[in-house]
Every structure is written in C-alpha cells, then in structure tokens.
Amino acid sequence: MSRTQTRSSNTEALSQTATLAAVREIVGAAHVLVEPADMAGFLEDWTGVYRGDALAVVRPSSAEDVSEVVKICAAAGWAIVPQGGQTGLCGGGLPVAGRASIILSLSRMNAVRSIDLAGRTVIAEAGVVLETLHEKATEHGLVFPLMFGAKGSCTIGGNLATNAGGSNVVRHGNTRELCLGIEAVMPDGTIINALTGLRKDNTGYDLKNLLIGAEGTLGIITAAVFKLSAMPLTRTTGFLSLASLADAPRVLNAMQDRTGGAVEAYEYMPASAVDVICQAFPDTRRPLDSPAETGLFFEVASNRKDDAELDEAGESHLQSLVFETLEELMEDGAISDAMIAQSEQQRLDLWKMRESILEAITENGPAYHMDISLPLAAIADFVGAMDTTVESMGFRPLTVGHLGDxxxxxxxxxxxxxxxxxxxxxxxKEEAFALLSRLNGSFSAEHGIGQSKLDLMAKLKQPSQLAAMRAIKGALDPAGLMNPGKFIPDPVEPTGGR
Incomplete structure (x- = not known):
C-alpha cells in the first residue's frame, strides 16, 4: 500500500470513528452496536435468504434521536436502513452491498403514547409489536383489526413501511386504511408531525400516504395514529367446502349482503394447504371429514346487540343469518359441506391452522412464494390455468390467500x-407473471418489494410510473441515502451508439 493510500485509509477510519462518536452522543454508547457478534441478529432476515453488512446498528429512542442520527449520517454520506421486527420476506430491512450503511433499529421506540376513547384512535411508536397494540386496545374494550401470523414479532413501523395487509383486509383495509396520521423523519433530518388523528384534512399533498408503503426509501416513520374499532359482541367462524373456486365470490357476496358487510376474514385454504399443515403440525384437527379441494375459512363479526341476542336454541342472531345463507348456497350447489365453530377453542384452532401455513410450507421443503392480487372474478381462471401448467412442469402448487380482497x-x-x-x-415464473398481467393483477400485494422484486418492478411496472417514482425519490432524497437498493429499480442505461 502506498503512502497516499495509507493516508486516505487513515482519514476514512478517522471519519468513521468521529461519525460513530457523534451518533453515540445522541443515542448512548450502549445503543450503537459495532461488534459482529452484537450485530449478527440484525444482519439476516426471517427467510435466511438475505444478509447484509453494516457499519453499526443504531437504536434511537425518539424521533428527535432519529433526526439527529439522520443528519450525522447524511453529513458522512452513510446510507440509513430502517429495521423493524425482521419478519419481512423481501429483504427490505437489510443493507445492500457497496454502500456504507447503518441499520436504524426502531425497537426501543415501543411506546403506545395515548388512546383517544372519544375518537377511537391510538398513537403508537414504530417499534410497538402488533400483538402489543392488540392487547392495549382490548384493555379499553376496542380492537386494532390488523391481523396476520407474525403479529407476535412484527412491528408497527414495518407494517406501515410495507402497507401490510393480512386476514381482515376484506372489512378493515390494509395498514394504510387504518392510519390517520404519521410522525416521520425526512432525509434531511426534519421531523414531520401529523398525529392529529383528523379524519378530514385537505391542506396539501398527502405525505402520510406517500411514506406508507415506501419501505423507508423516502423517510423514516417513527409513530402513527390509527383507527380503533368496537369490540365484536359476537362472531361466527367456520370452514366451507365449495363446489368450485369460481363460486367463491358469489358465496362471499351472499354472506356480506345477509350480514350487512360483517365478513372479517375469507381465506382460501384448499386441501393441499391443509395437508401440508397437518403434516408439519400433526396435532392439527382437519375442519371437515372429507378433503375440501376448494376450502374456505371465514369469520363474520358484529358489535350490534341485536346480532348478539340468542334464540331458544342458543344461537346468536348473527349465526342464524350465516346458517340461513349457507343453507341457501348448499341448496343451489355452491357449497358442498360446512363446519361452524361451536366454541372459542374451535374458533382459535381454525385461526391457528390458517396462521401456520407459511411455517408449514417452509417445513415442507424449498419453495418459491408469490404474493399476488387479482380481481375476484379472475382468481379461478388464474389458479386453474397455473395449477395445470406448473403441475405439468413437476411442481406442486401450495396456495392460500386472502380471497376476500x-x-x-x-x-x-x-x-x-x-x-x-x-x-x-x-x-x-414467466408463465405466472404473464398470465397475471393478462388478468390485470399485481405481482406484489402485501409483502412489499424490497430487494426480491426489483427485477419484476423493472419488467412489469409501467415505465411512466417508474419515472414518477424516481422523480419523487430524487426530490426528497437527492443523495439516495434512505434504504438504497430497495423498492425502485435502477434505470436501465441505454446501449449502443447513435
């Protein structure tokens, strides 16, 4: 190494040392992790597919801490990768190679700041675990309806960053629909505070919805105000065997019409998925005696007192409405078999079965997972055509889905x-995404883009949409420091001469 190279290396080391010292002054030395053993748990995601390297893992405790850390890293030219509960499937929370980066873990920002009972809203920081927010809402007789299997470890910040969905989207919407306002730190370190909880506020561009789903590429969401809902007074949960997948929209709409839109979950669980779950978890009880080639797990819930009233047989009015609907659908051949949970334990067992599917598929062996969405009327066409195609190639399709949305x-x-x-x-994959495009579907529904779908973004997203996204990114984060290498693919350089 030459003397010039040595001097340059020493200057870089001094700069790194000084930058880390400045960060320690903000968050405390104990919350700046630099040793490989201390950082190891932050450098690999849940899937085990993606790994990254970082100069440090920084754990701030407030939006003000985040603001100062962002300013310090921006001055040093370091990239900032926000990280939540590490339950993502697309590599969105890990640094990419070739960039000096820190991981900004929001785990210490885990306070539920307040609950407004009059407005039925809650303000929660980005590091709050989803299940904790469920428990806090329940203490006040309310519910936070975002629901999926990773609820015990995923965090609100990650839910917002990916606009997570889950099983209750059919009634309550994705994370975006549940959020009324955010607090966020922008790429220049300024703090946006919009935690008013207002349902109507037409005073400019909707920065909240710009940052939600952006995977930390435009700013770091540090807190949010969410809608809460009334606690259901009665639920009816069950499992259906349909004559065909093409009947699923009709069955859903019939249940919605009869119950006044009370369907909370409507989940596709064919026999192949149930088989894999029972193989991985032998204690699982099959919901029906005969395999349901088109199996549907559903839950209907109501907070209306009239719906909770019991008849002489001990059935709630809501359950009676569901029974009437199912009987009519069985008479016209849309449903061939049905099971209704007769206890809270049976209800919980059905939910456990649904939430076990990802782990069961993982236990089954190597698999490629697609997170796609389609118009309801096109789902049967997609599944029928793709199952036939991939089975002829030697694959076994293992499909579940939030069929209601x-x-x-x-x-x-x-x-x-x-x-x-x-x-x-x-x-x-080529066959699947070509068919998806023909049917006006989307190649990413609720898991985000991260690193894993950049090739699909480049290939399938409209060029005009990508151009608009790059313009927004360039305007808000001109130095490209916010979670680089994710969400937006690099533009393709033109080749050839004049």
Missing amino acids: GNLHYALSAAEGRDWNTLPLAEA
Missing part, C-alpha cells in the same frame, strides 16, 4: 419424487 399466496414446491433443483422455476 383478491390476494393469493401462490407457492411452488416440488412434486413428490421431483428434485427442486432440476425444476424449470424461471419458466414457471
């Missing part, structure tokens, strides 16, 4: 006796 988790695994490494995955 058109979101399918279409997974490809190896058919029995086939070696995953020899299967034509690239060809199967």
Whole structure:
C-alpha cells in the first residue's frame, strides 16, 4: 500500500470513528452496536435468504434521536436502513452491498403514547409489536383489526413501511386504511408531525400516504395514529367446502349482503394447504371429514346487540343469518359441506391452522412464494390455468390467500419424487407473471418489494410510473441515502451508439 493510500485509509477510519462518536452522543454508547457478534441478529432476515453488512446498528429512542442520527449520517454520506421486527420476506430491512450503511433499529421506540376513547384512535411508536397494540386496545374494550401470523414479532413501523395487509383486509383495509396520521423523519433530518388523528384534512399533498408503503426509501416513520374499532359482541367462524373456486365470490357476496358487510376474514385454504399443515403440525384437527379441494375459512363479526341476542336454541342472531345463507348456497350447489365453530377453542384452532401455513410450507421443503392480487372474478381462471401448467412442469402448487380482497399466496414446491433443483422455476415464473398481467393483477400485494422484486418492478411496472417514482425519490432524497437498493429499480442505461 502506498503512502497516499495509507493516508486516505487513515482519514476514512478517522471519519468513521468521529461519525460513530457523534451518533453515540445522541443515542448512548450502549445503543450503537459495532461488534459482529452484537450485530449478527440484525444482519439476516426471517427467510435466511438475505444478509447484509453494516457499519453499526443504531437504536434511537425518539424521533428527535432519529433526526439527529439522520443528519450525522447524511453529513458522512452513510446510507440509513430502517429495521423493524425482521419478519419481512423481501429483504427490505437489510443493507445492500457497496454502500456504507447503518441499520436504524426502531425497537426501543415501543411506546403506545395515548388512546383517544372519544375518537377511537391510538398513537403508537414504530417499534410497538402488533400483538402489543392488540392487547392495549382490548384493555379499553376496542380492537386494532390488523391481523396476520407474525403479529407476535412484527412491528408497527414495518407494517406501515410495507402497507401490510393480512386476514381482515376484506372489512378493515390494509395498514394504510387504518392510519390517520404519521410522525416521520425526512432525509434531511426534519421531523414531520401529523398525529392529529383528523379524519378530514385537505391542506396539501398527502405525505402520510406517500411514506406508507415506501419501505423507508423516502423517510423514516417513527409513530402513527390509527383507527380503533368496537369490540365484536359476537362472531361466527367456520370452514366451507365449495363446489368450485369460481363460486367463491358469489358465496362471499351472499354472506356480506345477509350480514350487512360483517365478513372479517375469507381465506382460501384448499386441501393441499391443509395437508401440508397437518403434516408439519400433526396435532392439527382437519375442519371437515372429507378433503375440501376448494376450502374456505371465514369469520363474520358484529358489535350490534341485536346480532348478539340468542334464540331458544342458543344461537346468536348473527349465526342464524350465516346458517340461513349457507343453507341457501348448499341448496343451489355452491357449497358442498360446512363446519361452524361451536366454541372459542374451535374458533382459535381454525385461526391457528390458517396462521401456520407459511411455517408449514417452509417445513415442507424449498419453495418459491408469490404474493399476488387479482380481481375476484379472475382468481379461478388464474389458479386453474397455473395449477395445470406448473403441475405439468413437476411442481406442486401450495396456495392460500386472502380471497376476500383478491390476494393469493401462490407457492411452488416440488412434486413428490421431483428434485427442486432440476425444476424449470424461471419458466414457471414467466408463465405466472404473464398470465397475471393478462388478468390485470399485481405481482406484489402485501409483502412489499424490497430487494426480491426489483427485477419484476423493472419488467412489469409501467415505465411512466417508474419515472414518477424516481422523480419523487430524487426530490426528497437527492443523495439516495434512505434504504438504497430497495423498492425502485435502477434505470436501465441505454446501449449502443447513435
């Protein structure tokens, strides 16, 4: 190494040392992790597919801390990668190679600041675990209706960053629909505080909805105000076997019409998915005696006192409405079998079965997961065509989905006796995304883009939309320091001469 190179290296080391010292002054030395052993748990995601390297893991305790850290890192030219509960599936919370980066863990920002009972809202910091927010709402006789299997470890900040969905979207919407305002730190370190909880505020561009779903590429959400809902007084939960997937929208609409839009969950769980769950978790009780090739798990809930009233047989009015609907649908052939939970334990068992599917597929062996959405009327066409295509290639499709809102988790695994490494995955993906485009679907429904779907963004997103996204990114984060290498693919450089 030459003397010039040595001097440059020493200057860089001094700069790094000085920057980390400045960060320690803000958050405290104990909350700046630099040793490999201390950082290890922050450098790999849940899937085990994505890993990253960082100069440090920084754990601020307030929006003011985040603001100062962002300013210090911006002056040093360091990229900032916000990280929540590390339950993402797309590599969105890890640094990419080639950039000096810190991980900004929001785990210490875990306060539920306030609950407004009059407005039925709650203000929660980004590091609050989703299940904790459920518990806090329940203490006040209310519910926060965002629901999915990772609720015990995912955090509100990550839910917002990816606009997470889950099982109750059919009634309550994605995270975006549940959020009334945010507190966020922008790329220049300024703090936006919009935690008023107002339902109407037409005073400029909607920065809240710009930052929600942006995966930390435009700013860091540090807190949010959310809608809460009344605690249901009665629920009816069950499992159906449909004559065909094409009947699913009609069954859903019939239940919605009869109950006044009270369907909270409407989940596609075909026999293949139930088989994999029972294989991975042998204690699982199958909901029906005969396999349901088109299985539907559903839950209907109401906070109306009239719906909770019991008749002489001990059935709630809501349950009677559901029974009447199912009987009519069985008479016309749309439903071939049905099971209604007769106890809270049976209800919880059905939910446990649904929430076990990702772990069960993982236990089953290598798989490629698609998180897609389609118009309800097109779902049967997609599943029918794709199942036939991929089975002919040697795959076994393992599909579940939030069918009430058109979101399918279409997974490809190896058919029995086939070696995953020899299967034509690239060809199967090509067929799937081409069909998805023809049916006006989306290649990313609720898991985000991260690193894993940049190629799909470049290939399938309209060029005009990508151009608008890059313009917004360039305006708000001109130095490209906020979670680089995620969400927006780099533009393709033109090739060839004049």
